[in-house]
Amino acid sequence: MAEALRPNRGIAIYAAFLGVLYLITGLIEFLSGLTPHLGELSPWWMPRDIFGGLSAIVIGLLYIASSTSWRRYESMGYLLVATLLSALFAVLYLLIAGANGLDSLIVGEEWSWMEDISRPEIWLLLPSLPPLILSWRMAMRLKPEAATSEA
């Protein structure tokens, strides 16, 4: 079963691609938050968020770890956690966008919904969905009597 858990080369390449996307997004968010000068240069839809950027970098690193260890079953663990975190942050930013909208209604202040909704992590969930479904199904198939590790 541990054999079956190893992702194929295609999945590994796709995970690397997602990893690079998250790393670029995270680095821009982090550096824009850190240096105001760079923040002015970055596109309007890219938030200046130091910790949010670091979180995206962590997701990127998990995808990269999944990709580089694709010959081992651990790869599926990294992929599963990376996709779960992708989903968590996308849902979180959607909730925050909704909360900001609700707050603007309550307080009567202006709400820049485009800024909230255009957060890259929300849109990066879409390409993360296929590996999320795949790794989730694989993990759910694991049962103590059905799979073994060589460790």
Add this chain to the structure above:
Amino acid sequence: MSVREVLGEEPEVAMAEERYRVIGEILSKVFRGARPLTPSDLLDKAFLNRGLGIPIFLALWWALFRFTFDVSAPLSDLIDIIFSRLGEFASSLIGNEWWSAFVSDAICGGLGGVLVFIPPIFFLFLGLALLEDSGYLARAAFVVDKILRPFGLQGRSFIPLLLGFGCNIPGIMATRTIPSERDRILTICVNPLITCSARLPVYVLIAGAVLGAYAPMAVFTMYLLSIVLALLMALIFKALIPYFRRGRRAPFILELPDYARPTLRSALTHMYERGILFLKKAGTIIFLGIIVVWLLSSHPWGAPLDQSYIATLGRWLEPIFRPLGFDWRGAVALFFGFIAKEIVVGTFAVFFGLGEEAEIEEVQRSIVELGVFTPLTGFAFMAFTLLYIPCLATIGIIYRETNSVKWTLFTVIYGLILAYLIALLIVVIGGLMGLG
């Protein structure tokens, strides 16, 4: 001879090691083949990874932080508005001026002041319950334990400390996840040193007014100082206070549960059970405290603020704060800040006759024009604001969580002494360096 001396190690460790040795022996006799791989093993490869475990934990903490404070914000604002309108409505119904002010400002303002904390607290406990039910919280404690141990804290102390950056109240309440009473009390004692979000407007106001281009760096320094002093004070308390030194520190033994899909029903039940305690217990203390402060700031009745009992207190406090370069206005602002840090900016605005809704730039201009602070005393004021007790509500929650007047007073008093010493150090060293 104690059990520890006979065993040569902590009894808990010896018991755990022996238990696992026996389990291993039995398994090796009855089980053939490799150990079954479970979904938990798969997830642990990432969550407990030597290099990625801590970054993943920090990312999840950040998500919890945003969920607690950002997603709950509309509900807090709604409560604030409801009680503000309720106060206005009640005051319009009451003819007597004193009773009208008492009902609108003290009762409604006081209740609103307590209830605005409810949404972030409930959201925090919902988030924590989801993490706990999923089986991750045990892993999180395991991951950060090695970093905090040299400072006398333990893995489970990390979440309460980090939540303190948003608000110290949920931070202190989150210490309930720490099973060791000694570690829990130590975490509670240093939690108020973590700079909560309510202190940020004060930093922005003072740094922007007197520190010019150095303002962002000064604000960042406050956050750095906050972390360094919290860890340092934990280390000092552990070294100096017998209660924290009593016995050898028990090793952090934790049986990691399997991951599970949390259910909303169970998470909501946990959230309600833990969150409702805030209303039942701390609410009474905070509410009464706010009423007392209102009485002090509104009397003698009809007198302007600078002739109120609070102002008298400010003038009485002025000699104490003079070595730090704060006048009676600084002393009163700090006193009001004792109730809640959000009040400090409004207090300065009232002093300058600008009203509580004044723009921050107007208040900053007045601070400079009236020479309330120099760059050095302004920085010292920021450090003082960082280190003394965050708010009345925090005192209430410390008392309720420790169930001890002694620890509550200790936290308040050491915070004040530390704030005074650090502010004095800043003024003296800065003065010797020719800054100011």
